[in-house]
Amino acid sequence: MSTATRGTGTTYREAMREALREALRSDERVFLMGEDVGRYGGCFGVSLGLLEEFGPDRVRDTPLSESAFVGAGIGAALAGMRPVVEIMTVNFSLLALDQILNNAATLLHMSGGQLPVPLVIRMTTGAGRQLAAQHSHSLESFYAHIPGIRVLAPATLEDARHVLAPALADPDPVVIFEHGSLYNAAGELGPAAGPVGLDRAAIRRPGTDISLITYGGSLPKALAAADELAADGIDAEVVDLRTLRPLDGTTLAVSVGRTHRAVVVDEAWRTGSIAAEVSARIAEESFYELDAPVERVCSAEVPIPYARQLEEAALPQTADIVAAAHRAVD
Amino acid sequence: MSASRPTTRPRKEPSAAKPGRKAATTRAGAGPPPAGRPEAGHRTDLLEAMLRIRRFEERCVELYSAARIRGFVHLYIGEEAVAVGVSSALEPEDAVVSTYREHGHALARGLTPEAVMAEMHGKATGCSGGRGGSMHLFDASRRFYGGSAIVAGGLPLAAGLALADRMRGLPGVTCCFFGDGAFAEGEFHETANLAALWNLPLLLVCENNLYAMGTALAREHAQTDLAMRAASYGMPAWAVDGMDVEAVEQAARRAVGGIRAGAGPHFLELRTYRFRAHSMYDPDRYRDKAEIAQWKSQDPIARLTERLRGDGELDDEELARTEQRLADEIDHAVTAAERAPEEPVEDLLRHVTSAPSGEVSRP
Numbered sequence A: 001m002s003t004a005t006r007g008t009g010t011t012y013r014e015a016m017r018e019a020l021r022e023a024l025r026s027d028e029r030v031f032l033m034g035e036d037v038g039r040y041g042g043c044f045g046v047s048l049g050l051l052e053e054f055g056p057d058r059v060r061d062t063p064l065s066e067s068a069f070v071g072a073g074i075g076a077a078l079a080g081m082r083p084v085v086e087i088m089t090v091n092f093s094l095l096a097l098d099q100i101l102n103n104a105a106t107l108l109h110m111s112g113g114q115l116p117v118p119l120v121i122r123m124t125t126g127a128g129r130q131l132a133a134q135h136s137h138s139l140e141s142f143y144a145h146i147p148g149i150r151v152l153a154p155a156t157l158e159d160a161r162h163v164l165a166p167a168l169a170d171p172d173p174v175v176i177f178e179h180g181s182l183y184n185a186a187g188e189l190g191p192a193a194g195p196v197g198l199d200r201a202a203i204r205r206p207g208t209d210i211s212l213i214t215y216g217g218s219l220p221k222a223l224a225a226a227d228e229l230a231a232d233g234i235d236a237e238v239v240d241l242r243t244l245r246p247l248d249g250t251t252l253a254v255s256v257g258r259t260h261r262a263v264v265v266d267e268a269w270r271t272g273s274i275a276a277e278v279s280a281r282i283a284e285e286s287f288y289e290l291d292a293p294v295e296r297v298c299s300a301e302v303p304i305p306y307a308r309q310l311e312e313a314a315l316p317q318t319a320d321i322v323a324a325a326h327r328a329v330d
Numbered sequence B: 001m002s003a004s005r006p007t008t009r010p011r012k013e014p015s016a017a018k019p020g021r022k023a024a025t026t027r028a029g030a031g032p033p034p035a036g037r038p039e040a041g042h043r044t045d046l047l048e049a050m051l052r053i054r055r056f057e058e059r060c061v062e063l064y065s066a067a068r069i070r071g072f073v074h075l076y077i078g079e080e081a082v083a084v085g086v087s088s089a090l091e092p093e094d095a096v097v098s099t100y101r102e103h104g105h106a107l108a109r110g111l112t113p114e115a116v117m118a119e120m121h122g123k124a125t126g127c128s129g130g131r132g133g134s135m136h137l138f139d140a141s142r143r144f145y146g147g148s149a150i151v152a153g154g155l156p157l158a159a160g161l162a163l164a165d166r167m168r169g170l171p172g173v174t175c176c177f178f179g180d181g182a183f184a185e186g187e188f189h190e191t192a193n194l195a196a197l198w199n200l201p202l203l204l205v206c207e208n209n210l211y212a213m214g215t216a217l218a219r220e221h222a223q224t225d226l227a228m229r230a231a232s233y234g235m236p237a238w239a240v241d242g243m244d245v246e247a248v249e250q251a252a253r254r255a256v257g258g259i260r261a262g263a264g265p266h267f268l269e270l271r272t273y274r275f276r277a278h279s280m281y282d283p284d285r286y287r288d289k290a291e292i293a294q295w296k297s298q299d300p301i302a303r304l305t306e307r308l309r310g311d312g313e314l315d316d317e318e319l320a321r322t323e324q325r326l327a328d329e330i331d332h333a334v335t336a337a338e339r340a341p342e343e344p345v346e347d348l349l350r351h352v353t354s355a356p357s358g359e360v361s362r363p
């Protein structure tokens, strides 16, 4: 996202669409389903044009029935298909959480290994557009809590473009979170950027003084904070978790081992968050490397409000990250 | 379905209504409202109530373009007869549960344009203190349990309100508005069953505007006769011309009358149409221009205006006076909203729990 310049190259939305197109072309078991993914083109326009290209059998509009169509995706995966199920937003995904937790994540183990579920679920997450408390939450940690599924949070154009193929190749359920504020992010997609591994976090900006650890829609804010900190003479490293389950503890330990200070930035509520898990990992694995307590910058513990100034105050902002880094360094 | 509930089939005449047909074939609920002839001026009140919603939302469009109103805004333009007709059959002790397309429900319930406009401006004087915005209007004093943006999410809540009123021996009827899309959700079907099973005082008002966002009714439902399906839960269910405010009111009065008399939940399918896109974000690529035009020709406001003129109950002067009064009311609401204070950022954590927990949630 550091290369983000509007109007050139591609957008996050187009990169995701291209990944879907490639998946639909290369494997006839793949199909896309969800509310308004077909004729409407997806509520955020990700699947625009795919119905025309692949037909209604493989780009399926569903009724409003999250539990039914996610459950149907699980069933279709069991029976040999490779469904990609889109849920409009993470708030609505709670209607399907039962299917995801009690079926998708559980069947393999409960059946003694007989029933793998090769399903991909995509959904939008996050706040920042004054959509209030039923459209704005970051519930990634609900999913990252669950053994048996993989949870991904592509934050760059490259990841948006290349995360789907390995997700579909995974024999187990994969949940992909797309932050709503990223869809219009634009830039050049390097032609050499190949498929990405799903297991490793990425250092988006190397540095030596402090690790800013984040994911998804907070990555641009962390990078902006790193720029500001550089002006203050603090060389911040930015770590993009990319995979929220399983967490890449190695990259975390290496980064903190280098910088000895960490700020974890997470748009979710602080209590029980991914940030809480990351902080615990650092405490467990890098305790003696730390020169300062781990700082967390999270959303305020409030349902995200509509009013602009309240929403801004509720969410982690670049200035909050800069301030937290100063607290850790000074 | 038990034999003790005889009126559980959809009434033949109303449910035969086809969307887009003229009033003659779609007037629901034979017979006059229980109170006999409505008092003089009642029909012009209905017109004014519909016009208030229309003009209010037209102003919202301007304000949204000027970025004074943000977030998701779902317009009700074209569907005003539903909110106005149904609300006019309700009493203050009744409860209302709404959706995210709720400006009409709120105004028809008596929330002031001022309170709603301030909310959409995110101001402290708004009916939800600026925290809800267009999709989350509330007013406990009017038993308006407000806007849910989770499709069908209001339905179970409505069953609970109805249950509590019954358990407490209160006379209220709970009215829940929801769309044709919501009818596909499990929460609708679970609620319908529960309400019928427990004989709850619940009025289920399905606003069938033929689309759930970009998905047309026939691509959403295997059986598109929604009233018939609702009847299968064991409740009276009627399809009504939702572009005819008097037909809506009449049907709602009959249903509410039945509910108050102890006959349990009733279902109304109001056949209607939104003239605008799903939300201000929606490019509306999925609907046919001719279809939109055909429905606009049944504008509920134009239809009632014509009828009143024909019956000699309305003249141009009176209409102009009404329009002026509404314009003033809305001007005032906008000015007040613009001048109103913002909720201070220091109060961000108010109302998260009833008692301050003292928990510090920001670094």
Ligand SMILES: Cc1ncc(C[n+]2csc(CCOP(=O)(O)OP(=O)(O)O)c2C)c(N)n1
Binding pocket: A035, A064, A066, A088, A092, A095, B101, B149, B150, B151, B152, B178, B179, B180, B181, B182, B183, B207, B209, B211, B212, B213, B278
């Ligand atoms: C559970 C859930 N799923 C999806 C959405 C996104 N969404 C908002 S409105 C809507 C269409 C609802 O259609 P309908 O119930 O017919 O009501 P209408 O908008 O036509 O008034 C959709 C899909 C949502 N808000 N909640």
Ligand SMILES: [Mg+2]
Binding pocket: B179, B180, B181, B207, B208, B209, B210, B211, B212, B213
């Ligand atoms: Mg609808």
